Amino acid sequence: MNARFQLGPSHDARNFEVRNGIALAVVIAGMVLLGARLLLVQAVRGERYEKFATIERVSKVRSTAPRGLVVSSSGDVLARNIESHRLEVLTHRVKPNRVEPIAQTLRQLLDLTDSEVKGLVAELSKPVDPQRHKPMVVRRGLVSSHCPYDSHRLELVGDHAYAFCNTCGRTYERVPRRHTCPVHRRKLVPSGNGDGLHCPVCAREFLDRDTCPYDDTPVHKGRHALRCAMCGRTFNDEVAILRSNLHILPEARIRTAIQREYPYRYLASHLLGYVSRVSARDMRPFDEEGPSRFSSNDTVGRVGLESGLDALLRGVDGEQVLVRRRGREEQAKGLDELVAAMQPRHTVPGLNLRLTLDMDLQRAAKIAMAHVHSGAVVALDVRTGRVLVMYSKPSFDPNAWSGRLTSEIKARTDASPYAPLMNKAVHPFPPASTYKVVASAAGLEEGLITPKTTFWCPGYYEFGGRRFRCHKKTGHGEVDLSKALAQSCDVYYYKLGEQLGIDRMAHYAHKMGFGEATGVEIREQTGQVPTKAWYTQARGRYFPGFALSTAVGQKDATASPLQLARVYAGIANDGLLPNVTVLDALEGEKTSFAPMVRRAPRNMGLKPSTLRAIRVGLLRVVEGKNGTARKVRLEETSMAGKTGTAEAAQRAKPGMPPDVARWLKDDHAWFVGFAPADKPQIVVAVFVEHGGHGGHVSGPIAKRILSRYFTKYPVGSVKPVVVAPALPVRYGPDPERDFSAEGVTP
Secondary structure, three states, X not given: OHHHHOOOHHHHHHHHHHHHHHHHHHHHHHHHHHHHHHHHHHHHOHHHHHHHHOXXXXXXXXXXXXXOOEEOOOOOEEEXXXXXXXXXXXXXXXXXXXXXXXXXXXXXXXXXXXHHHHHHHHHHOOOOOOOOOOOEEEEEOOOOOEOOOOOOEEXXXXXXXXXXXXXXXXXXXXXXXXXXXXXXXXXXXXXXXXXXXXXXXXXXXXXXXXXXXXXXXXXXXXXXXXXXXXXXXXXXXXXHHHHOOHHHOOOEEEEEEEEEEOOOHHHOHHHHOOEEEOOHHHHOOOOOOOOOOOOOOOEEEOOHHHHHOHHHHHOEOEEEEEEEEOOEEEEOOOOHHHHHHHOXXXXXXXXXXXXXXXXXXXXXXXXXOOOOOOEEEEEEEOOOOEEEEEEEEXXXXXXXXXXXXXXXXXXXXXXXXXXXXXXXXXXXXXXXXXXXXXXXXXXXXXXXXOOXXXXXXXXXXXXXXXXXXXXXXXXXXXXXXXXXXXXXXXXXXXXXXXXXXXXXXXXXXXXXXXXXXOOOOOOOOOOEOOOHHHXXXXXXXXXXXXXHHHHOOOOXXXXXXXXHHHHHHHHHOOOEEOOOEOEEEEEOOOOOOEEOOOOOOEEXXXXXXXXXXXXXXXXXXXXXXXXXXXXXXXXXXXXEEEEEEEOOOOOOOOOOOHHHHHHHOOOEEEEEEEEOOOOOOEEEEEEEOOOOOHHHHHHHHHHHHHHHHHHHOOOOOOOOOOOOOOEOOOOOOOOOOOHHHHOOOO
């Protein structure tokens, strides 16, 4: 029975043949697949895998979003981005026997001083934890295509001899034939021990000896190939030199970042502001448990639009994949699969900003203020509140403060008595007689006066045992509202201020726009509108005489040139107080410039007859026979405005230069005006710190700017603007608004 199930020899042979065939097929298929794979790797994709074979390391690094550009209304680029390079040494790769060769090589390539070489050797000799190492930055701001002093593009002009002192680090140029600066044409003055020369304007050093005049050590001589057309200094392309020598410096690498550049430098620096590297304070997160918004190498806007619109300009940082080949890092081009596997984030550039600024008028403002030490000019479109001019003097170079600030520039800025970093266009000062429009409006609205009401001005007013004097010692005689504004009669407003009281004047000052933000996109100070409550809290006591001083814009009432320009724009525009803006449009990565949506103007809530009476008086200031600004009449059209002279004499400190001491003794000079008087288009506010009389100093500055405006835009050529419906007016301070946060008391 068991014999039935026995397998014969022939059956075993057949099974062996089947298994042998299957095994042979598997082997053949495997060889075919292996051959195909070898063909694919070596022939079809050989070049790609050859790239992989040269890769030493793959890393994912943060990619900083390029900051948005800033352009003027006519398209002039006011702020842009240029490349900035720094040299780093990977300390964990430095072997002990390589420390000295690295230092000496970098000394020759970058003109390092003795102290810099000594510090570099000391840092590279320290033990490094391979797991927690940090690259050492040898030098930031390597010279490449732009001047490190003013960011102007460098030109290849041939060999220029120079000398470098390894001890003090000064770079010397060859002494010119006539001993004058080749750029500023100023006579060179001795420096050091008298063997050297330097320019008193740009501080460039010149030498025709072989030893440094400061430390008497031999200087190293060499050749520069690049020259800056702006400042005249010469350089070498340090980035190109280092990259050509990275094969002998495998421990070094060049990092490239984006640096901010401001081509117009001093012309609009206060409005634009500047950026600088984040500080420890910036690194603090909003939420104690959350991550910081910034990394240690980020930049952030500090002042001006760079700060106010930092979120729009910044963009969104991403990530990119870098590979290291033969000691150099580069982007992983052509390695799509590798890049996709590491999932880098897309970088979103910042938005570009188009401003309302008119650079022709901005330049005219700078030229018009060339003879004054300190002050500000603001010009607005009367109907829309668009900023046409915002200039503050003295100015500063934002390029120097955007990551390239030197100790010399910092010390010179801090020592200046004219406060170069202060934007005086948005800083409050006593408004003087330009504030008389507040008392005028309050008296008319409250029915205390009419345009024909008169007061007698003998040149002074007795009040509380004190004599309040008028600027005209002999007096103005019988004065009505129009004459009081035209000739700036102080006695008229002393008497009116006494009747009104300080709180009623404050009420109308708030309605007219004083003591509140203008809406501009940069940080501003709102000024002070004093009240009885404010005096009680701030001074401990209120005296009735304070109302008289406030009526003429003295004592503690303050306003910025921008605020005054806005208030007078509202008076010129039938009581519609515009929201000030300097931002015209935004441009995204995939969208063209999109105009901004404007907020409707706010109504001052003043009667048309009140505004009409004030405008008549302001017209007589300029166009009247005895107006305080009669010498600044325009040839092109009529103008209305108001002068102001604020008492601001200060006592000079011991050791102060005589010219500064004389400057401090003068009063502040104001002028605010709009034109044409019948159909206003532009309003200009001029403030000159310690300038003297407003009509003599500030008025002519405004005239030059307005003349330039009407040369560019003749009367009647500007298209009318359809003004949006005014917002409902609130009589008195808004009960839901926190005035204390704005620095005023309701």
